[in-house]
Amino acid sequence: MRNFIKSFNGRAAVLVLATALVYGLCLNNLNLWSDEIYSVLMAKDSLPEMWQLLITEDSKPPLYYLYLKGILAVFPQTYEIWAAHFASFILLIGAQIFAITAIRRDFGDKIALWMTALLALMPCSLWLAFEVRTYMLSALLLLMALVYGLRLLETPKTVDFVKFGAVTVLALYSHYYCAIWLMFLYAGILLCLMCEKKFAAYGKKFFLTAGGAAVLFAPWLAVPLSTGGDISRFWYVSLDFVNMSPMFFLNPFEPEILQSLAFMATSLVTTAFSFVVWSGAFCLKTADCKIKRLYWFAVCTFLCSYLLLIGLSYGIRPMVTARYLKIFALVWYLAGAVLLAETKYLGRAFGALAVLLFGFSYADIREISFDRGYANAVHDIRAYIPKSDKLIALDNSNLFCEYYLPEYTCLATVGEFGEILRLPSILKHINRYSEEAAETTFALSIYNGVSQTKDCQTYHSVYRQGQKLNLCKIAKPVATKLLDDSLNLRLKKY
Numbered sequence: 001m002r003n004f005i006k007s008f009n010g011r012a013a014v015l016v017l018a019t020a021l022v023y024g025l026c027l028n029n030l031n032l033w034s035d036e037i038y039s040v041l042m043a044k045d046s047l048p049e050m051w052q053l054l055i056t057e058d059s060k061p062p063l064y065y066l067y068l069k070g071i072l073a074v075f076p077q078t079y080e081i082w083a084a085h086f087a088s089f090i091l092l093i094g095a096q097i098f099a100i101t102a103i104r105r106d107f108g109d110k111i112a113l114w115m116t117a118l119l120a121l122m123p124c125s126l127w128l129a130f131e132v133r134t135y136m137l138s139a140l141l142l143l144m145a146l147v148y149g150l151r152l153l154e155t156p157k158t159v160d161f162v163k164f165g166a167v168t169v170l171a172l173y174s175h176y177y178c179a180i181w182l183m184f185l186y187a188g189i190l191l192c193l194m195c196e197k198k199f200a201a202y203g204k205k206f207f208l209t210a211g212g213a214a215v216l217f218a219p220w221l222a223v224p225l226s227t228g229g230d231i232s233r234f235w236y237v238s239l240d241f242v243n244m245s246p247m248f249f250l251n252p253f254e255p256e257i258l259q260s261l262a263f264m265a266t267s268l269v270t271t272a273f274s275f276v277v278w279s280g281a282f283c284l285k286t287a288d289c290k291i292k293r294l295y296w297f298a299v300c301t302f303l304c305s306y307l308l309l310i311g312l313s314y315g316i317r318p319m320v321t322a323r324y325l326k327i328f329a330l331v332w333y334l335a336g337a338v339l340l341a342e343t344k345y346l347g348r349a350f351g352a353l354a355v356l357l358f359g360f361s362y363a364d365i366r367e368i369s370f371d372r373g374y375a376n377a378v379h380d381i382r383a384y385i386p387k388s389d390k391l392i393a394l395d396n397s398n399l400f401c402e403y404y405l406p407e408y409t410c411l412a413t414v415g416e417f418g419e420i421l422r423l424p425s426i427l428k429h430i431n432r433y434s435e436e437a438a439e440t441t442f443a444l445s446i447y448n449g450v451s452q453t454k455d456c457q458t459y460h461s462v463y464r465q466g467q468k469l470n471l472c473k474i475a476k477p478v479a480t481k482l483l484d485d486s487l488n489l490r491l492k493k494y
Contacts, residue, residue, distance in 0.1 A: 008109045012100040019120040026369045029085045036132035037399040043068040059224040063173040064134035088136040092129040110341035118333045121354040123266045123361040138327035141171035165209040172217040181305045241321040242313045248325040249274045265360040277336045298335035302328045373461030377469045378404045394445040413486040433487040437479035445470045
């Protein structure tokens with residue numbers, strides 16, 4: 001038994017099983033914040049309904065919604081929120097399995113084990129593993145694309161080109177940032193094929209792979225280029241988000257997610273890891289050529305993508321947030337895994353630090369998992385507000401209402417700028433917008449208090465700092481104006 005634990009298989013098994021157990025204890029998550037609710041509602045739509053929304057108001061690639069739809073179909077509706085978080089969690093475990101198989105095959109035991117350990121210990125993993133959005137799926141696909149892509153620079157078989165092409169297409173259909181990163185990956189591989197005099201042997205297959213991926217993605221690319229979607233036209237990302245994007249290198253989660261008092265401890269791990277990654281520029285001079293190539297591809301594809309996105313943000317429109325950069329996290333991990341495997345003392349020092357401080361990051365996620373802010377709001381609304389009463393939903397709280405309170409008539413008020421609303425939930429009760437408002441009406445708001453009244457009950461949630469729920473009483477004149485303005489705007493639009 002002792003020999004097994006000391007072997008690669010034993011260490012890998014311990015890391016994967018420990019991750020599955022420790023992370024699995026957080027799957028009790030009782031919350032879905034606005035974007036996550038949107039994901040679940042999209043996944044529960046029929047395929048024609050999903051398609052219609054994707055080409056008219058969303059325009060995001062469909063792969064994650066289809067994947068989530070498949071996961072939700074496996075579990076009873078009672079466990080729907082659990083299953084939604086499980087969908088990302090199982091991808092993290094899948095990434096560890098990929099590390100101890102494919103990465104081990106190509107780059108050896110040490111890098112594979114370090115990658116598996118980083119997937120468990122890095123604070124960002126605790127975010128990726130439970131967010132009900134595409135980020136974990138996209139991150140895994142980019143990791144696979146990097147590993148399969150670098151195989152083309154060795155003595156690739158036809159199956160290696162097929163794998164690379166297939167993963168490329170899947171990544172393109174998961175997030176638009178993937179297209180930018182893949183552009184740099186393909187350019188780097190092509191440059192190496194030419195410099196290493198392998199282009200004559202593999203150039204034709206390379207271009208067939210790239211061309212095939214482009215052809216398969218082209219039908220979808222027409223969607224954002226032609227429609228843009230409501231969310232794309234009224235893009236919420238501002239230059240403030242762009243300026244905060246370097247937090248990816250320093251902050252374990254988002255600035256918007258509430259941290260415990262141990263925030264500095266969790267930030268230290270991420271900052272230290274960035275130091276580890278950048279050290280590779282100086283510490284890998286004597287490393288094997290294949291290992292150095294892995295490091296430089298991982299760092300340069302990410303850095304070039306980030307710099308191009310920054311340039312586009314200032315030149316065209318803001319499009320970078322620390323949250324979206326998380327899709328590059330596993331590529332970033334792999335660059336660090338190379339350094340930690342190649343430098344004995346640095347690896348030991350960082351490993352001890354990461355293990356020591358992991359508990360602080362974990363405590364943050366555990367607090368989020370068992371937060372009852374939204375659950376308390378749902379309980380009180382059902383207990384004290386008759387179902388015959390109409391609820392007015394401000395900002396994008398109609399998503400909360402649509403998911404958690406489907407038995408209520410929720411009238412979503414809209415403004416001039418890009419709330420996440422979902423057209424079906426708006427049109428469902430649009431004939432009731434013109435009905436006379438009650439003397440006292442209850443309104444829901446997630447981001448802001450309701451103007452002209454302070455008669456609100458606030459349900460705080462640690463899940464997102466900006467996601468506290470306000471349940472407010474508003475007078476008849478205020479309710480009437482909100483509904484009239486919203487109805488007029490909707491009628492103009494549709």
